Amino acid sequence: MTEVLNQNTYELLVEVRHREKIADPEGSTINKALHALGFNSVEKVSVGKAIRLLIKSESEQAAVSQAEDICKRLLANPVLENYFITLIKQKTPEEISSV
Amino acid sequence: MSKTVGIVVFPGTNCEYDVAESIETLGGNYKFIFHLETNLNSVDSLVIAGGFAHGDYLRPGAIARFSPVMESLIKFANEGGPVVGICNGFQVLTEAGLLPGALQKNANLTFLCQPVVLKVETTNSSFTNKLTVNSKVKLFINHFSGNYTCEQEVLTDLKENDQILLTYVDNPNGSTENIAAICNTKRNVVGLMPHPERAISELLGSTDGLYFFKSLI
Numbered sequence: 001m002t003e004v005l006n007q008n009t010y011e012l013l014v015e016v017r018h019r020e021k022i023a024d025p026e027g028s029t030i031n032k033a034l035h036a037l038g039f040n041s042v043e044k045v046s047v048g049k050a051i052r053l054l055i056k057s058e059s060e061q062a063a064v065s066q067a068e069d070i071c072k073r074l075l076a077n078p079v080l081e082n083y084f085i086t087l088i089k090q091k092t093p094e095e096i097s098s099v
Numbered sequence: 100m101s102k103t104v105g106i107v108v109f110p111g112t113n114c115e116y117d118v119a120e121s122i123e124t125l126g127g128n129y130k131f132i133f134h135l136e137t138n139l140n141s142v143d144s145l146v147i148a149g150g151f152a153h154g155d156y157l158r159p160g161a162i163a164r165f166s167p168v169m170e171s172l173i174k175f176a177n178e179g180g181p182v183v184g185i186c187n188g189f190q191v192l193t194e195a196g197l198l199p200g201a202l203q204k205n206a207n208l209t210f211l212c213q214p215v216v217l218k219v220e221t222t223n224s225s226f227t228n229k230l231t232v233n234s235k236v237k238l239f240i241n242h243f244s245g246n247y248t249c250e251q252e253v254l255t256d257l258k259e260n261d262q263i264l265l266t267y268v269d270n271p272n273g274s275t276e277n278i279a280a281i282c283n284t285k286r287n288v289v290g291l292m293p294h295p296e297r298a299i300s301e302l303l304g305s306t307d308g309l310y311f312f313k314s315l316i
Contacts, residue, residue: 079201
């Protein structure tokens with residue numbers, strides 16, 4: 001097997017959030033607390049998980065598609081949660097250790 | 100000779116000795132099955148005991164689902180072997196796709212540790228066949244994510260196929276249709292949030308849990 005060249009590392013941010021119809025008591029409690037503090041313009045608070053991935057890949061597209069697969073297989077439970085993937089940027093080797 | 104119950108233990112499981120005591124009380128045999136085990140030939144049924152498998156990291160049951168034992172457990176279940184998931188074990192079974200739906204956080208975000216009265220909806224399953232339909236049993240709950248949730252079509256299927264085994268008389272956690280326990284369509288895989296292994300002695304406040312374990316022995 002030849003070593004795959006031209007691989008880069010991409011940083012992706014996965015946000016796992018409750019689906020719309022699933023109760024998010026943590027979010028609504030924070031919302032109430034914000035209103036108690038006077039932040040009355042806050043309409044809704046959603047609490048989820050943020051998961052940062054560094055993926056070695058040939059392209060941005062391939063990295064995102066791999067992240068999709070990861071979300072489906074493990075990171076989100078489709079009965080309860082939705083996931084959102086954001087490509088942050090390509091990382092240089094020097095930057096990787098700081099993530 | 101009585102049958103041997105395999106008690107599945109993940110790192111973080113903490114109810115395995117209570118399950119073992121329940122089986123022992125009834126004169127049955129049990130064997131602990133650590134999560135790295137893949138040979139399940141020596142057991143006749145499997146109980147996934149409660150606790151916090153793999154620390155409940157990511158979601159309850161999400162990581163446990165990938166433990167080596169699970170592949171053999173899924174095969175065991177598909178071949179018709181009785182598999183019971185109690186509390187965290189129920190969460191593992193939904194994550195593994197052996198039971199439909201999911202357990203979300205309790206309504207009001209409260210950790211619940213209390214007795215509950217349950218109505219026996221059907222005795223047609225591997226873990227409720229020694230009970231009486233429409234009777235009431237007293238067990239104990241001890242969970243943060245026990246609020247059963249599923250898609251509308253899944254709920255319709257559960258009702259049509261008589262897969263809802265136990266319901267809460269007084270719903271403590273917001274669970275859909277008061278569901279406390281369900282089984283799969285083959286009726287050999289059962290998941291329940293209440294702990295029958297904590298209701299095996301008058302000293303504990305109930306002996307109703309023993310009726311559940313009798314079905315495995």
